[in-house]
Amino acid sequence: MTAVLFHFPFDPGSRSARLALGEARIAVEETGVRPWEADCPVRDLNPSGMPPVLQTAHQGRPLTLCEANAIMGWVEDQQKTPLLMPADAGERAEVRRLTTWFDRRFTDEVNAVLLHERMEKPLLRLGPPEAQGLREGRAALREHLVMLEGLLGERDWLAGRRMSQADLVAAAHVSVLDYFGEVAWKSYPLLKTWYMRLKSRPCFRPLLADRFQGLAPAPHYADLDF
Amino acid sequence: MTAVLFHFPFDPGSRSARLALGEARIAVEETGVRPWEADCPVRDLNPSGMPPVLQTAHQGRPLTLCEANAIMGWVEDQQKTPLLMPADAGERAEVRRLTTWFDRRFTDEVNAVLLHERMEKPLLRLGPPEAQGLREGRAALREHLVMLEGLLGERDWLAGRRMSQADLVAAAHVSVLDYFGEVAWKSYPLLKTWYMRLKSRPCFRPLLADRFQGLAPAPHYADLDF
Numbered sequence: 001m002t003a004v005l006f007h008f009p010f011d012p013g014s015r016s017a018r019l020a021l022g023e024a025r026i027a028v029e030e031t032g033v034r035p036w037e038a039d040c041p042v043r044d045l046n047p048s049g050m051p052p053v054l055q056t057a058h059q060g061r062p063l064t065l066c067e068a069n070a071i072m073g074w075v076e077d078q079q080k081t082p083l084l085m086p087a088d089a090g091e092r093a094e095v096r097r098l099t100t101w102f103d104r105r106f107t108d109e110v111n112a113v114l115l116h117e118r119m120e121k122p123l124l125r126l127g128p129p130e131a132q133g134l135r136e137g138r139a140a141l142r143e144h145l146v147m148l149e150g151l152l153g154e155r156d157w158l159a160g161r162r163m164s165q166a167d168l169v170a171a172a173h174v175s176v177l178d179y180f181g182e183v184a185w186k187s188y189p190l191l192k193t194w195y196m197r198l199k200s201r202p203c204f205r206p207l208l209a210d211r212f213q214g215l216a217p218a219p220h221y222a223d224l225d226f
Numbered sequence: 227m228t229a230v231l232f233h234f235p236f237d238p239g240s241r242s243a244r245l246a247l248g249e250a251r252i253a254v255e256e257t258g259v260r261p262w263e264a265d266c267p268v269r270d271l272n273p274s275g276m277p278p279v280l281q282t283a284h285q286g287r288p289l290t291l292c293e294a295n296a297i298m299g300w301v302e303d304q305q306k307t308p309l310l311m312p313a314d315a316g317e318r319a320e321v322r323r324l325t326t327w328f329d330r331r332f333t334d335e336v337n338a339v340l341l342h343e344r345m346e347k348p349l350l351r352l353g354p355p356e357a358q359g360l361r362e363g364r365a366a367l368r369e370h371l372v373m374l375e376g377l378l379g380e381r382d383w384l385a386g387r388r389m390s391q392a393d394l395v396a397a398a399h400v401s402v403l404d405y406f407g408e409v410a411w412k413s414y415p416l417l418k419t420w421y422m423r424l425k426s427r428p429c430f431r432p433l434l435a436d437r438f439q440g441l442a443p444a445p446h447y448a449d450l451d452f
Contacts, residue, residue: 059315
């Protein structure tokens with residue numbers, strides 16, 4: 001049985017799940033869904049109605065994993081040696097702090113404002129973006145990127161000495177905004193180097209091939225050396 | 227060195243951390259904080275500025291854990307045998323799905339509306355609660371409680387056959403609303419039995435002794451048999 005991942009290509013949670021599965025080299029059939037449509041198959045699989053959902057098998061029995069958190073946790077549980085969770089207690093705490101940060105703060109302050117204007121409005125035909133939403137969302141994004149730049153001044157990766165779930169979750173969020181040309185890379189040199197390292201990994205390739213209806217990505221979106 | 231937990235007694239995340247530490251019998255000194263005040267010590271410890279934060283030591287070195295997710299994860303990492311995460315892959319996925327549900331859906335739909343009216347407004351002196359907020363928050367709460375009642379019709383505990391982080395997180399949220407008399411227990415008999423079992427555990431005792439400024443708890447709040 002081939003595992004099937006139901007995902008929305010521009011949903012940061014879906015991208016987090018794809019990156020973790022890709023890093024672990026777990027082959028899945030990617031099925032894009034549109035969660036706002038009444039016949040979206042995810043509605044019958046996840047009580048929240050939202051992607052990502054992974055249908056797979058575990059020890060010979062079917063297993064349905066709902067939400068990025070469950071998929072990333074399961075991916076890590078499958079590993080004989082830690083892959084995306086560091087062994088060090090302090091770094092593990094940072095991974096968990098940062099994933100919470102993206103799940104709540106970044107989602108509420110940036111995505112709910114800026115992605116609402118740039119992505120949800122065209123998808124749901126809610127009219128053109130509004131200047132105030134764009135301005136507020138971009139101001140919030142700058143604060144978050146400054147924070148990430150600061151962390152990378154102290155560490156190789158966001159949570160410490162090795163790449164972790166925190167990097168994948170952060171890159172998932174940043175990559176969606178980058179598609180829409182919202183990341184002013186020249187202001188964040190450390191973040192740019194970090195993102196280039198991630199972008200060059202095989203797990204990132206499918207994300208760089210995603211295309212949003214009627215809107216080409218920012219020119220550098222799929223360039224590994226930008 | 228005694229571990230110190232900075233918490234706000236009516237913050238569901240703080241309560242989740244206290245319950246997990248209590249279940250694991252990890253002794254901590256509980257220091258109540260008021261996160262909205264300028265001199266709150268958590269502001270210097272957690273970039274989000276919010277409790278819970280645990281200051282402890284790990285293998286002889288100081289360790290600061292920010293956010294309930296990091297504290298619960300660390301508690302579990304300390305165990306020789308699983309305590310609050312089931313071994314079964316399907317149940318682990320359910321724990322992670324449900325903690326995501328409470329972190330996002332329950333927080334946004336119930337807490338941000340109903341606890342805003344009942345708790346934040348008096349704390350921040352924002353005036354009396356408004357009827358519309360109360361009505362919407364209570365309608366959302368009913369839907370979430372019906373969902374939990376449904377899960378308990380199929381399972382002993384929320385995520386499966388054993389008590390897990392999902393039960394503690396759910397009980398943390400429900401217990402705050404119960405203080406304010408917002409849970410109509412007679413409509414949810416399975417949830418009531420589940421909550422009585424949790425409430426009787428030693429980890430719950432400190433929560434039942436919490437008191438909110440100027441407001442006594444609902445009469446049954448601290449009764450183990452209500």
